[in-house]
Every structure is written in structure tokens, then in C-alpha cells.
Amino acid sequence: MRVALIGYGNVGRAFAGLLEKKRKAFPFRIAGIHTARHGTAYDGADFGPAAGSVDEFLDRAACDVVVEITTPNPASGEPALTHIRKALARKRHVVTANKGPIAYAYAELRDEAERAGVQFRFESTVMDGTPVFNMVRKNLPGVKVLGFTGVLNSTSKVVIEAMREGKSMQDGIEAARRLGITEADSSYDIEGWDSAAKAAVLANVLMDARTTPLEVDRRGIGRLTPERVLELAQARKTVCLVSRGHIGPSGVRLRVRAEVVDEADPLASVQGTSNLLLLHTDLMGTIGVMGISSGVEQTAYGLFSDLVDIAESAK
Ligand SMILES: NC(=O)c1ccc[n+]([C@@H]2O[C@H](COP(=O)([O-])OP(=O)(O)OC[C@H]3O[C@@H](n4cnc5c(N)ncnc54)[C@H](OP(=O)(O)O)[C@@H]3O)[C@@H](O)[C@H]2O)c1
Structure with missing residues (x-):
């Protein structure tokens, strides 16, 4: 070919x-x-x-x-x-x-x-x-995807990790930039646009949503401070920028939020360039896919x- x-x-x-x-x-x-x-x-x-x-x-x-x-x-x-x-x-x-x-x-x-x-x-x-789309297409025949939960943006994870070490948002963005994972305009990652675009992709392909990133209810980590992250760390909690989708009464609803999660939560287990996606389905319950340090x-x-x-x- x-x-x-x-x-x-x-x-x-x-x-x-x-x-x-x-x-x-x-x-x-x-x-x-x-x-x-x-x-x-x-x-x-x-x-x-x-x-x-x-x-x-x-x-x-x-x-x-x-x-x-x-x-x-x-x-x-x-x-x-x-x-x-x-x-x-x-x-x-x-x-x-x-x-x-x-x-x-x-x-x-x-x-x-x-x-x-x-x-x-x-x-x-x-x-x-x-594998996400090919896994669903090839390995989950007849299954309906009802929703998803994903930690899909690497820059936000690097920034939150830096804040857990007491560093500033800007230090975190620079660390992400050194790893080569940040867009030229870092607000695309920080304000949740990247997470919203990924949510729209997942919803369009897996849930026939016919939506766009502009329709995602989106709030990024722009207002998060190192003080807040350190306070949460003392309570064994952290923050994750989470993309969620589900089928509501008026169709597919998509949301991106900086969520407070327990350190033991699977969503908190992905660091740096690792990613986690949970697919909520009708016949197979919830299935998780994880990519470790991918690039x-x-x-x-x-x-x-x-x-x-x-x-x-x-x-
Ligand atoms: N990097 C990753 O790990 C990653 C992960 C997942 C998805 N992606 C996606 O994969 C794609 C490529 O990423 P990348 O990191 O390879 O980007 P990149 O290093 O910035 O390279 C982009 C390439 O596109 C060319 N280009 C831009 N506008 C063009 C146009 N109008 N016509 C023809 N060529 C054009 C550029 O040409 P010049 O060389 O002449 O500038 C360059 O060769 C992006 O859509 C990105 O979102 C990347």
C-alpha cells in the first residue's frame, strides 16, 4: 500500500x-x-x-x-x-x-x-x-457506550504534581514544556480545551453525539493554587482534570472539571504522560484502558x- x-x-x-x-x-x-x-x-x-x-x-x-x-x-x-x-x-x-x-x-x-x-x-x-476506538469496534460488538470518565490531559497532571511540591502554576507549565507535551499556547491545556476536545471526540465516535468542544461544559485548572493542592494533599486528596460524558434526558452531556479525588482513587493513579479512560457500558459494566507514559x-x-x-x- x-x-x-x-x-x-x-x-x-x-x-x-x-x-x-x-x-x-x-x-x-x-x-x-x-x-x-x-x-x-x-x-x-x-x-x-x-x-x-x-x-x-x-x-x-x-x-x-x-x-x-x-x-x-x-x-x-x-x-x-x-x-x-x-x-x-x-x-x-x-x-x-x-x-x-x-x-x-x-x-x-x-x-x-x-x-x-x-x-x-x-x-x-x-x-x-x-486502543480505544479499535478496541470498542473490534472487541465489544453489540455493546452500547453509555458514558465515560477520563484523565486525558498530561500538562494538567504535571502542573498539579508540581503544585504538590509547592511550586507555582508557571513552574509546572515550564516542566510540562520541557517534556514536550504542552501546546504552544498552554492555556489550551490549562483551561481544559484539550480535555474538552477529547471528550467531544469520544462522544462523537462512541456515543454518536454530533457535538463540538464548544458545547462541552468546561472549567480547567486555571484558578487552582499550590496552597489548595497542598491543603488537599494533607487530607490524602488530590485534583484531577477529568473529562466526563453521559447520556442524559436531553442527549449526551459533556463536562470537564478539576475534580477533588481521593489519592487512592484510580483517577489519581495516572501521573505525567500516563492516561486513564473508563468506559461505562450497558453489557460490560465499566471497562478501563490505561496508557503508561505514552508519547x-x-x-x-x-x-x-x-x-x-x-x-x-x-x-
Ligand atoms: N505529539 C504527540 O505526541 C501527539 C499525540 C497525539 C496526537 N498528536 C497530533 O498529531 C498531529 C501532529 O503532531 P506533531 O507533534 O507531529 O506536530 P508538529 O511537530 O507541530 O508537526 C506538524 C506538521 O504539520 C505540518 N503542517 C502544518 N500546517 C500544514 C499545512 N497547512 N499543510 C501542510 N502541512 C502542514 C508542519 O509543516 P512544517 O514542518 O513545514 O512546519 C509539520 O510538518 C497533531 O494534530 C497533534 O495534535 C500528536
Whole structure:
């Protein structure tokens, strides 16, 4: 299968490395790579000048699958949304790690893919490739997801951990930045937008919610102080930025809050770049999925697992 990449940053490079490592068993070929400022490359050649447009790139890079891994725009899902639509219109399968399009327009993209007769996959959008969507799709047939509880934002955990050591919010943000996990604008993490986007993705895909991050009842950790965190620590409690979803009388309700939890609560057990998601279901009770210290390698694996799945379903 021939694969075209739009975006070649941290995730793109890790993904290309993974394809190379697994080339014998999984002979995928990179047909082209398109970036914003670093140019465009075709068929393993060096980067040359950027294609004039994504249309030009997609028309020239003869590929079966487009992997969309550009920088996210938390307020709109662009430019990835347009890139994905253009790929689907050309009847290419699409794999993405970009939350935006799924948070803002999942149902439309799913339907566009279905009409085009191609696959649309996004395992890496939540929990860096730890199986969530593929697990539900493959391993939980007939199960209805009624709700979820997730601790899904790494920056907030690093900040709260720093506060437990008496450090300031800014010290915590800088520690997260050194780990490479904070968005350029850290308020996206601190004010709960990242957690809201992940909640919208989970609800759209697993609960057919047709919502957006703008509709999530959201409050981040912006007003939390080290004094409050230390006071809670003395009572063996901590704070977690929790994303919750459930089906209410008027449809799916989504909420992001800095919640006070007992230190012994499973939600408090995930630290740093680890993540926890509990799915509340009708037939299987509550199921937990945990990713320990995940990062760009796991994100790359999530893309790879989607790609392998598409290749197998095309046989
Ligand atoms: N990093 C993680 O661990 C992680 C985890 C889960 C999901 N994700 C998601 O994965 C995606 C990629 O993340 P990343 O860390 O690799 O980002 P990154 O290092 O910032 O790289 C982004 C890439 O997108 C390219 N790009 C931006 N706008 C473009 C446009 N309009 N047309 C073509 N290319 C464009 C950039 O081009 P230039 O190189 O020319 O600037 C760059 O190559 C994001 O959506 C992110 O949210 C990342």
C-alpha cells in the first residue's frame, strides 16, 4: 500500500521510522510527504519546493492512504478538516492523529468516507495510540457506550504534581514544556480545551453525539493554587482534570472539571504522560484502558495499527 503524509513533524518522523522498522513484515511505501514550510517530497526523493496546494500534492502522490498529521487548530479543526475532505473526495483511505476534525465534524467525515467506499481511522486522537476506538469496534460488538470518565490531559497532571511540591502554576507549565507535551499556547491545556476536545471526540465516535468542544461544559485548572493542592494533599486528596460524558434526558452531556479525588482513587493513579479512560457500558459494566507514559512513539503506533487494519480489510 502506498501512503501519503500531510505533515511531517514529531509524529510524522516517528511514524516514518516505525514504517521503516516494520518494512519486511508490512511493506508500506511512502508515496509523498507534504509540509507547510519544509517543502514536499515524492517517492523517497529529497524535499523540494512545496506543492502549490494540497490538491496538487494529492493529485501527484499516487497513494492508497492519506495520513493527516498537521498542526491542530483547536478552534476549528482546520486545516486538517479540509485536507481530509480532499483526500476522501479522491477516494483515498484516511488515517489521522489530529483531534480537530473528529471533534468538530466526525459524523460528516464518516459519511463522506462511507459514500466514497474508503476507510477513515483516528485511533491516535485520544490516548496517543492506546486502543480505544479499535478496541470498542473490534472487541465489544453489540455493546452500547453509555458514558465515560477520563484523565486525558498530561500538562494538567504535571502542573498539579508540581503544585504538590509547592511550586507555582508557571513552574509546572515550564516542566510540562520541557517534556514536550504542552501546546504552544498552554492555556489550551490549562483551561481544559484539550480535555474538552477529547471528550467531544469520544462522544462523537462512541456515543454518536454530533457535538463540538464548544458545547462541552468546561472549567480547567486555571484558578487552582499550590496552597489548595497542598491543603488537599494533607487530607490524602488530590485534583484531577477529568473529562466526563453521559447520556442524559436531553442527549449526551459533556463536562470537564478539576475534580477533588481521593489519592487512592484510580483517577489519581495516572501521573505525567500516563492516561486513564473508563468506559461505562450497558453489557460490560465499566471497562478501563490505561496508557503508561505514552508519547510520540505510541501515537505513531496508533497510526500504524489503523494502516495495518485498512490494508487487511482491503485484501
Ligand atoms: N505529539 C504527540 O505526541 C501527539 C499525540 C497525539 C496526537 N498528536 C497530533 O498529531 C498531529 C501532529 O503532531 P506533531 O507533534 O507531529 O506536530 P508538529 O511537530 O507541530 O508537526 C506538524 C506538521 O504539520 C505540518 N503542517 C502544518 N500546517 C500544514 C499545512 N497547512 N499543510 C501542510 N502541512 C502542514 C508542519 O509543516 P512544517 O514542518 O513545514 O512546519 C509539520 O510538518 C497533531 O494534530 C497533534 O495534535 C500528536
